[in-house]
Each structure stands twice: as C-alpha cells, then as structure tokens.
Amino acid sequence: MPTTAEFEHMLRGASLRVTRPRVAVLSAVHHHPHADTSAIISAVREDLGEVSHQAVYDILRALTVAGLVRxxxxxxxxxxxxxxxGDNHHHIVCRACGAIADVDCAVGSAPCLTPSDDHGFVIDEAEVVYRGLCPSCSTTTATTDTRKDSRV
Structure with missing residues (x-):
C-alpha cells in the first residue's frame, strides 16, 4: 500500500495540487478497492473529520480525469x-451480495472482445463483467438448497 509521500508524488505527477482531502480520497480508494462514493466519504471522514460530499465527488472526478483512479x-x-x-482488466460481480473482484483480461480465444463492426472507432479498451456467486454466497446457497431439499 502506498505511503502518504507516495500519494503526494502521484498527485504531483498528475499535475494536481497536493491537499489533505485529495490525499485522503486517493488513500481511501487504494485501501477500499471497488468502494462506492458513500464508503469513500466515510473513510475520508474517519481520516480528516468533516468533508463535504461535493468535495469528495469533485476530487474523485479530478483523480479519474488524471488517470489516478478508475x-x-x-x-x-x-x-x-x-x-x-492502466491495464484492461475486467470484473466479476456476485449476484447475491454484490462483491466485486478484479479479473485479468480473458485468455485464449475471445471473439466476443473483437467487435464485428468497429464503426470507425479506434478501440483501446474492452470491458467485460462476469456474474456469478462469490465463494461465501455459493456456500450459503448450497446450504439453503440442501435444507429445502430435505424438507420435501
């Protein structure tokens, strides 16, 4: 996990002014991958105290435009x-609890990632979302299904 000095270096490298709220938001995103805005606001407030929703939204937008977060x-x-x-990774989402995990690019033959017609676009990214049940939910579902079967 990067240090505060490394977060400051990242901000300067992206030509962004270093401020405590920017460092706190960048740190929150690093510490809580796939967090929504509410979770990031909570994490930032634990670190800094009161910070407005709008400030966090603005910082997230600036960090996204600068390429520091996605x-x-x-x-x-x-x-x-x-x-x-900076890479073209994808995500897997649990249908039951909403957990999200990173998945590296598809390997092998993946024709679905090559469009049948690019309509003149210069394509630089493909996004795939895999769906299923995470290990915790699949265990819970299997246990629930077993209980249902035993009551029949």
Missing part, C-alpha cells in the same frame, strides 16, 4: 472506484 459502473450497481488503472 470509475467502474457494473450493471445494476452505483459507480465504484478503484486504484488499479
């Missing part, structure tokens, strides 16, 4: 933020 919007979910930037 905003993802899985279908059916609010926007979430992560510090893993």
């Amino acid at each position: 905003c993802i919007e899985p279908p059916g979910s609010v926007a979430r933020y992560e510090a893993r930037v």
Whole structure:
C-alpha cells in the first residue's frame, strides 16, 4: 500500500495540487478497492473529520480525469472506484451480495472482445463483467438448497 509521500508524488505527477482531502480520497480508494462514493466519504471522514460530499465527488472526478483512479459502473450497481488503472482488466460481480473482484483480461480465444463492426472507432479498451456467486454466497446457497431439499 502506498505511503502518504507516495500519494503526494502521484498527485504531483498528475499535475494536481497536493491537499489533505485529495490525499485522503486517493488513500481511501487504494485501501477500499471497488468502494462506492458513500464508503469513500466515510473513510475520508474517519481520516480528516468533516468533508463535504461535493468535495469528495469533485476530487474523485479530478483523480479519474488524471488517470489516478478508475470509475467502474457494473450493471445494476452505483459507480465504484478503484486504484488499479492502466491495464484492461475486467470484473466479476456476485449476484447475491454484490462483491466485486478484479479479473485479468480473458485468455485464449475471445471473439466476443473483437467487435464485428468497429464503426470507425479506434478501440483501446474492452470491458467485460462476469456474474456469478462469490465463494461465501455459493456456500450459503448450497446450504439453503440442501435444507429445502430435505424438507420435501
């Protein structure tokens, strides 16, 4: 996990002024991958005390534009933020609890990542969202299903 000095260096490297709220937001995103804005606001307030919602939204926007964080919007979910930037990774989302995990790019033959018609676009990214049940929910579901079967 980066240190405060490293967060400051990242901000300067992106030509952003170093402020305590910016460092706190960047730190929160690093410490809470795939967190939504509410969770980031809570983490920042634990660190700094009172910070406005708008300030955090503005900082997240600036950090996203600068390429220091990435905003993802899985279908059916609010926007979430992560510090893993600069690669074309994907996500897997639990249908039951909403947990999100990173997945490296698809390997092998992946024709679904090559569009049938690029409409003249220069494509530099493909986003895939895998859906399923996380280990915890799949265990819970299996246990629940077993109980249902035994009552029949």
